Structures are given as C-alpha cells and as structure tokens.
Amino acid sequence: MPDSSNKIDWGDVHPTNRYAAEIVMGLRPSCEMERLACQRHLDDLQRQATEDFPYVFDESRADRIFEWFERCCRHVRGPFSGQLIELLPFQKFDLGAVFGWVHMETGKRRFIRAFHMRARGNVKSTEMSGIALYGMLGDCIYPPGNPDLKRYEDSPEVECAAVDRTQAKRVWSDAKKMGENSPDISKRLVIKKTYIEHRTRGGFLRPLSKDTKNKDSGAPCIVIIDEYHAHPTSEIVDVSFSGFGKRLQSLMQIISTAGKDAENNPCKREYDDLCKMMRGEIKMQETSFVMIREIDKDDDPHDESIWIKANPVLQEDNEYSRTLLAQIRAEHDDAFDKNNPSKIREFLTKRVNRWQSDSENKYMSGIMDKWKELAIPRNDFLELVKGQKNWTGLDLSKTTDLTADGFVFRLDDGRFAVTAHGFIPAESAMRHEHTDRVPYKQWAKEGWCTLTEGAVTDYRYIRSHLHEMEDFEKWILQEICYDGWNATHFAQELENEGRIMIEIPQYMKNLSAPTKFFRELVLQGQLVHDGSPLLDWCLSNAVEITDSSGNIKLSKKHKDDSQRIDLIAALINAMARAMLNEDKSSVYETRDVRAI
Template identity: 75%
Template sequence: MPNSSTDWEDVHPTHRYAAEIVTGLRPSCKMERLACARHLNDLRRQATDDFPYVFDESRANRIFDWFERCCRHVRGPFSGELIELAPFQKFDLGSIFGWVHVESGKRRFKKAFNMRARGNVKSTEMSGLALYGMCGDCVYPPGNPSYKRYEDSPEVECAAVDKGQAKRVWGDAQEMGKKSLEILKRLRIKRTYIEHATRGGWLRPLSKDTKNKDSGAPCIVIIDEYHAHPSSEIHDVLYSGFGKRLQSLMLIISTAGKDAENSPCKQEYDARCKMLAGDIPMDETYFVMIRELDKGDDPHDETVWVKANPILQEDNEYAQELFRQIRAEHDDAYNTGDHAKIREWLTKRVNLWQSDSENKYMSGIMDRWKKLGIPRKEFLELVRGRECWNGEDLSKNTDLTAAGFVFKLDDGRYAVTAHGFMPENTATKHEHSDRVPYRAWAADGWCKLTKGDVTDDNFIKDHIHQKEQEEGWKVKEICYDPYGARQFANDMTSKGYVCVEIRQGAQTLSEPTKKFRELVLQERIVHDGSPLLTWCLSNAVEIIDSNGNIKLSKKHKDDSQRIDLIAAIINAMVRAVLSPEELDLNKHILSDDFSF
C-alpha cells in the first residue's frame, strides 16, 4: 500500500480507487467494498494457472482517453464540455476494459452488472460506451499496442423495455457523436440510424417490439433500467448472440425497482450479491458493482446517501445540485406521507428494492411465509393420517393445473401443501414464457410433467389416491372451481368422495383469502417449502370490491405469472375454515350474485 501522496499518484486510478474504498478512505456500502476487494485480490493472482488474466493499464487508459478526449456532455451544467471521468467511473470502466486474457488479449469480462441511484450519469456513460463500441473497441495482445484488431460491421444494441427508453441512450449517443469531430469523422450519424463510415454495422435502439432481435452478432449490448423489464427475454435473446464476435460485452445498468419478488433484475441482483459475498462460485467473466444503502442504514441520514450516489463525492456544481434535489424529494415524500413518493425516493435516490405495490396479496410478508416452511419429510410426518380438504384449480389443461390440501392441526394451526401438473410437451415453452424451472421442480417432486400436450384429469385423481394410500390422508371434501371441472367432480363423486362446488365470486372467496393471510401474519400456518407454491403466492394480486371483499387474480388475464397452486389452496380453505356445525349446515357453496 502506498505510504505517501507521491506514491498514490503513481498508482493507476482503478487500483487507487479500490484501495481507498477497501481502507475506508471513501464512504461505501458492503457490495462496493466486496467488488473493490475482488479487484485487489485479482491483482495479486494475475497471470497464474488458475487465473489467466492480467490488468493492462494501457487498455484501461484507452477507455479513459476515449471519454475525456472525444465525448462531450449533452445536457446539464456541463453540456458541450468534454467529459471528465469521476474516480468511481475510472474504477468501473478501468476494471471492465483493463482486464484481459494473458495470451489472447481479449477482454476478460463478458457481462457487467452496475447498479447506482438516479442522477449518477448512467445514461451519459452508456452513450459514450455505445459510441466506443462503434469506433474504438479492439483486441490487441498485451504489451503490443502496434497491433489492433477491430470488428468488421460492429453491432451495438441499446436495449430497454420500450422504444422510448431504448431511444434515450441511443439519442444521447447521437447527440454526443454530433458534438465531437473525432467521432463524426468515423461515423455516419443520421436522424434514424448510426453506422461506421468504413466498417458499416449499426448502433440501434432495441426493445421488445423490435423485429429480428435475435438475428445479430452484437459487439456491445447495453441493457438500460433493467428493473423495468417484466422478463429476461431481451437479455436472453441478446446474450444468445454472443460467441460470434471476438469479445462481446453486455452492460446491464439500472436503479432498484418496485417488484422485488418477480423482477428478473432483482433475481440478477440477488445472484450477484451472493457471488460477491462468496455464497456461490465466482464467475470470473462477470463484473459486478452495486452501490446502495446498507441494511440498517437510516435513509434519513444524509451522510449515507453517498453510498448509492458516488457522484456526491465530487466537488462541483452538478454534485451540489443533485444533493439538493435528493434532499428536496426526501422532504416532500416524508413530510406529506405519500407512500408512492416514499417508494419512488427509496428506489431511485438510495437504490433500495421495494416490494410490488400493485395490490400484491402478500406484499411485505413473503419473507414471513418462507420462514414458516419446514422440510418436506418433516411436513409429511406432521400430517400423516390426518383429515384434509382438497382444493382443485384445473384451468386450461394445456397450462399449469393444481391440487391443494389443507389440514387442521391440533394446536390451532393449519398445514398446507399443493402439487402442480403440466403437459410435458409444453413445459419447455412455459419455462421460457414463465421464467421458472418447471423441469427442475418436477425432478424435485414439486410438480408432475404429464405425457402429451394436455394434462388428463386422471393424473390428478391418481395423485389424490396416492396420498391417501402412502400418507394415510383422509380427504373430507374435494373443493373445486366449477369452470372446467364438472366432469372431474362427477367422476370423484361416483367413487364416493364428497365434492363441493366453490363459486369464484368475492362473497365466497373473500373470507378464506383474508384468513389465509392472517394465518401467515399470526404464524399459524405451516407448509413444506414448495418453491412452486411460493412462486404462485408471490404472483397473486388481490382485487377489492366496493364492499371490501377480496379475491385473488393475476396482474393480467394472459400473464405468465401463475397463481394456480394458491388458488387451489384457497378453494380448500373455503371449507376448511368452517366449524363442524357450519359444514353440516352448508354442504354446498351456492352461486354468488356478485361479480367483478
């Protein structure tokens, strides 16, 4: 470690920033410290048998020079001026572009995941990188700057969830290019397209509406505001195009979002946090930088805001104005008590994930539900030989269908479990559309993939019989949604089961739906930890009528975030929560007059 200011001046900016973070000279969050510690550790082991990469300062300096000699700000107080990279940017960019393979000189990192709060020049940075991908990106062996290999027909994709957002980075790149003579002499920049003057290719905006998303061979992919993406479709399609170029790079950049239970960005965030923490193996080709408030930080403490807003460390007009704006938005949100404004401030200004606010049934209590799970073997022992109510949600027999079971325990708790069924021939399609691992769940016994293109009701009947024979379950009633299940009910009635039709109106479903949530809050429910059931529960949205009655639904009619397993359990709960006297008086649930 350098011992004097002179020594510090001799240290490359990328290494110096990492050392300042790790030693506490700069304020930072846990994830940033882990990322910087990773960099310093890699320096110690570079060019070894187990780590065939080296940090090439000339490659890092090349990206610095690109920004500071060719790229100009397109908005704000510095509009028109050449960009001067902040220390945190030199760490991020230096790491991504400075690490190369010791022999080939190809870039080490294939993907970069970067999260920081709004206002920290993400769009400006991405626009400059998009232009670099068109003009200056190249491969050359370390120590041999005289040889450079550029890509013919470079392809740079500015991807976002919709056209407007995709054009934000693309439009900034267009304006940035127009302001630079160095860039203009290399690119043709027109109103509707950007291409290299001699090597062709394209720099284009891309969204889910873009045709031929999977027809390219991208050099650089920028995925902007990944938190807004409802699925990983764009990410997956573009990443599948890698391998056709010398050193393709995907740059994922985002703030936190408000759908912490289902967002592909949150799933990526969770995985990268685990990677930096050492909980899962390190991917040596994946750069990660997450700047956020730490757990336990007081969001009202202005001194911690810099953790998510590294640009606040800069002593300039922009940083001062950003701080004033963050403070103003904070005061407005908390002084008015406006929940929507508070959530917006927490996600955008201090980079903290929030649960989905769109009437999520289990909003804020999914962690409590997960804690109530016990090992499957222990669950089966708990309910062995017990009486239960079976709930059915048969829906379309080409999609997911479900059988749920509810047990009343002697101590006043309820035990619940559910099993899914899906046609084997459609499982792959649904894995892509639903973004969940049905085949892996089937292998672990949480669902069954039935042969063919549809799920025959006989598989569900067999599952009920199997549980009766193997576990001694005593099915008191079969509670079914009449839509698509009348024949199933007739067949089971003929075999001696008591089948109860559960109409799907709010007057029937509201009380058991509210009761289920109360049981979770009171920790009076136990389940077997099924990831499929947990996924369905996290997807459920509650619809409220004018009388305060609720029922569960998906966000949208054709949504792939399915709720079938919890719907089956709620059907069973309709009867399970009744007293013995109420059950005798009301053998069948009649049709509701109310409908949404």
C-alpha cells in the same frame, strides 16, 4: 468527502487500481458490494497471468477507454452540456476494470457481462452512450501491451436495449446527440434521424425493445440493457446474450436502479445471485463484472451521510453534485414529511437503491417473511398431517400451463396446515422455465410438482396424486373444492368415483372470506406449511383486487401467464370450505348442495 488520499504517495498507480485501494482502505465511503468488487480487483491483480487465472490487467486498454471519453465525448445535458467529459474516479474504476482486464494470450476482453447498479442521477445514460459509440468506433483487440496489432470488428453491431422503445431510444438518442456534437466521431459515423452506421465498416447502432422485429437475428458487439428493473421478464437479456459467440469479444452492460417488485423481478433475481457470488456463497463467475452501489441493509435512509454509497457522484464537490444532493434531500423531505407511501417507495428505490419487497397491492405485502417463518421440514409436515382429514382444492388452468391441487387440514391444536402440488406438461417445461424464470424441472426432481407426459396436462396425473396421498399418507379427502371453469368433465369423473365435489363459484363475494381468512392465519401464526418453493412463488405473485364493498379476490399482476398463482388459488378453493364450522359444513352435506 475529505480527500484523505492526499496523505498517500500514489506515485504512478493506475486510476483503476488507486480507486480500488481507496475503497478497500476506507478512504472513500462505500457499501459492502462496492468494497467486495474493489477487493476482488485487487486480489485478481495478485493472481493475474497464472495457470488458474489466465487474465491480466492491461493498463493500455483501460487508458484507451478513458481517452475515448475525455477526448471525443461531450455531455449532452445538464450544467456541463457541450463540454468534454471528464471521468470521475468511480467511472475510471468501473470502465477500467471492464475494459482493462483481458486474456493474457489473445488480448480478448475478460468480461462478457457487466452488472451495474447505482442511483438515479449518477450519469448512467451519459456513460452508456459513450460506451455505445466506443463499440462502433474504438473497440478492438490487441495482445497486452502491443497496440500496433489492433483488430477491429467489421460491421459492428451495438444494441441499446430497454423494456420499451421509448426508453431504448433514450440511450440511443443521447449517443446520437453525443456523436453529432463531436467532430472526431461525426466524421467517422453516418448519423441520420433513424439510424447510425460506420462510414467504412458498416454495421449499426440501434435501439432494441420487445417491440423490435428480428431481435434474435443479430451478432452484437456490445449490448446495453437500460433500467433492467423495469423489465417484467428477462427476454431481452436472454435473446441478446444468445447472439454472443459470433464476435471476437461481445460485452453486455446491464445498468439499473433498484425496483419495487423484488419477489418476481428478473433484475432482482440476478442481483441476489450476484450478491451471493460476491460474498463467496456461490461459485465466482470470472467473466462477470459486478458493481452494486447501494445503502447497506442496516443503514438509516434518513442519514444524508450514507446517501453517497448509492450516489458516487456525491464523492466530488462540483456544481452538479451539489445540485444532485439538494434534489435528493428535497425528495426525501417531500416523501417522509407527508408520509406518502408511493413517494417513499420511489425515494428508496431510485435515490438510495434499496429494493422494495413487493408492490402496494400484493396479497402478501410485507408478510412474506412471516409466511416463510411458518414452514417446517417436509418430513415433519407429512408426519404432522398423516391420517388427517382435509379439504382438497383444485385449480385447473389451461392444459398447457401450471395446474394445481391444494390441501387444507384443521389440526387439533386449532392451527391449519396447508400444502399444494403443481402439474405442468413436460414438453412445455423448458419454455415455461424461460418465460416464468423458475426451475420447474428442479422442483419436479424435488417433488414439489409433477411433469406430465406430452404437450398438455393430463388430469389423470392429478387423480393419481389424490390416490397417492390417500394410499401412502393416509389422508382423508372429505371434499374436493373446484373452480367450475374448464373442470366440468373432470369433476364428473371424480364424482363418479364417489368423491364429494363442491364447486366454488369464482365470484368476489364468495372468495373474499377465505382469501382474507388465509392471510389472517399467517399474521396470527396459526398456519403451518411444508416450505414448497413453488407455493412460495405463487403466493408472492398474487395481487388482490377489491370491490366497492371491500371484498377481495386474488389475481395475477399481468394478463400474461408469466407470474402464476395456481397453487394458492387451489388452496383458497379448499379454504372456502375448511374455514366453515362443522355445523355449517353439515348443512351443505345434508342438503346435497354441490356449490356455494
């Protein structure tokens, strides 16, 4: 990039403030999120040390982290291996902002959580390794501008966390090697094959993953969450964050590239919330730092000139940046010239930080937006189907988990209307909100699901819901279609009430036709629904499995129960009968057949 900044006399402007100004003034290429982050910093400088904003930007605290890197830390790989690190301008902004903003009276760090996204190859691991070592040796508190009153933590605890132990040890191993290569660091730390501790203050620097025992027993000073996009749940983040409050100024550094499962990824949900926050759509969290570097929504990923937005290293002209640009170009050409879907997805997520909406085998891959366009307001939906006949589907899961009934209507204009309702035990709602990362209690308040009393789902609530739909909405439940697993007794009870019960065997050859038909209705715009966020979530979770004959059925992505599909499963059971022509339907009724 041409150095337009040399036309401006920056004088003694601090590097953090200078970078922010250059971005906001358009002197450096940037995406929307980076501009908003830099504008936020400049705005905060104007309102610092006020009653409503009791923070100040302490340049001495920012300079302290800069000096740590440039005097103590050495590169551990690449063309600069063994050389002292020279921080790039974008790093001086990120590090300066995170470590330089402090409370104006106590000197405690303002930010307790920092979210960083940038593309692969932009020295994320090196930077995080240096921060980990800083947490063991250099991190301290002192009143703004008064370094003589430094306070250090006794027994510092630094966690290098990732989805698995191998990834967690990546940052830890880099920190270990960085410490061993630095005389200043190695003389103050005990660095062994399996652990790192401070020689006089104790503590530890350790890798942390889901396999680590006693994850929730610490009092971390600094936690580094590496490649958050790869985490199927937010467990590590939540457990680590729950240990805050025991230290003077704990800090969580979350760093990641974009991922490939945007519908259900905890990193993507945090990304979405933070983007809304930075745009002013939701309340600003003053203790959260956000720096997202990506190509913008309308950018052309084939345009090399915009790659710099996600790859800030390309702002500089050196051997490493030239090598990185050549590699990005090679991966782009290899993916798009061969039209290889998996390589294209890899390029978009890792090289330009563009989230991919779903995985390749997702049932609604590429058409979730189309599905959402078919929603109408709930009151309009209820008016549309009032007094109509429907086919009811049941999916009775484990009694401690989500259970569902679903309803399929055939409208006079040829369209189908669908809705579904969930049931989950109230006692386990909190636990499931934690594991599933969805707001069951809020959805219950809004009427999308029912929290049943006790620790297990009481199927009487489902029976009551069926009666309610008949009594208040005047729905005609002509058949109830169910998965026979774990449902024999309940089905018998409903049959004793005079219900027509149809068991839907859960074989692929039976479920393939209604599963394909449901999706075709969405593609053709021949379906309408009431916009249930719980149904949206279940639908986005569903993946399809295929046999050698091309038959499909729905499944969850993982064996665990964190990504549920119960509501769409109930609808597919109902659709198995609703899609039949009336003459075919009458055959089953005439023969008194109770299974298809």
